[in-house]
Amino acid sequence: MTDTPTRRRLPLxxxxxxxxxxxxxxxxxxxxxxxxxxxxxxxPPSYTATSYVVAVPTGQATPxxxxxxxxxxxxVATQLAVLGDAQVWAGVPVRTLRDSxxxxxxxxxxxxxxxxxxxxxxxxxxxxxxxxxxLTRHAExxxxxxxxxxxxxxxxxKPGGPASVPSAVTALVGxxxxxxxxxxxxxxxxxxxGRDDDPVPAASVPGPATAADVQR
Numbered sequence: 607m608t609d610t611p612t613r614r615r616l617p618l619x620x621x622x623x624x625x626x627x628x629x630x631x632x633x634x635x636x637x638x639x640x641x642x643x644x645x646x647x648x649x650p651p652s653y654t655a656t657s658y659v660v661a662v663p664t665g666q667a668t669p670x671x672x673x674x675x676x677x678x679x680x681x682v683a684t685q686l687a688v689l690g691d692a693q694v695w696a697g698v699p700v701r702t703l704r705d706s707x708x709x710x711x712x713x714x715x716x717x718x719x720x721x722x723x724x725x726x727x728x729x730x731x732x733x734x735x736x737x738x739x740x741l742t743r744h745a746e747x748x749x750x751x752x753x754x755x756x757x758x759x760x761x762x763x764k765p766g767g768p769a770s771v772p773s774a775v776t777a778l779v780g781x782x783x784x785x786x787x788x789x790x791x792x793x794x795x796x797x798x799x800g801r802d803d804d805p806v807p808a809a810s811v812p813g814p815a816t817a818a819d820v821q822r
Contacts, residue, residue: 638785653767
């Protein structure tokens with residue numbers, strides 16, 4: 607029977623330990639950039655469109671009252687009573703409007719902005735205008751008691767480009783985050799005091815003269 611020579615393989619952990627210290631920084635940057643770029647490419651683009659309505663006082667209402675009702679209309683714009691009518695003009699379900707439409711108001715001006723986000727620019731425009739139209743209709747029904755009516759100030763227009771972040775930017779952000787994590791891993795890496803294959807220093811042996819002095 608003959609013995610076959612076996613090739614000694616280092617475990618994976620030993621191989622990792624033998625890598626240079628800066629390899630964690632480079633690997634984190636590369637992996638982060640690849641993941642960030644893939645996220646930007648696989649995520650569909652999104653478009654936003656915004657329409658504006660303004661509260662106008664009628665009768666004995668004051669501008670302060672108009673600003674107060676603008677705040678109130680901004681809060682109810684995404685409620686079911688308004689979105690139920692808006693879905694007819696937008697051509698999308700109420701759930702889509704609730705998830706894609708946001709409103710904003712200003713304490714200094716009696717204005718309400720309605721912003722819609724969608725994967726198609728035309729759909730974003732239709733949703734923003736539909737919610738604004740439904741909101742002005744509801745305000746018109748109650749102007750007898752509120753003395754305030756909503757007027758279309760500006761209709762939403764087709765956006766010129768997507769509002770989502772380009773894949774190049776997501777790749778750069780991913781590379782920065784990966785490099786940061788790699789740097790943290792490099793700082794947290796335990797320092798090695800010495801290697802196992804370093805030569806052990808030989809013990810010092812006293813010379814003949816020193817040995818003779820010891821015997822005395």
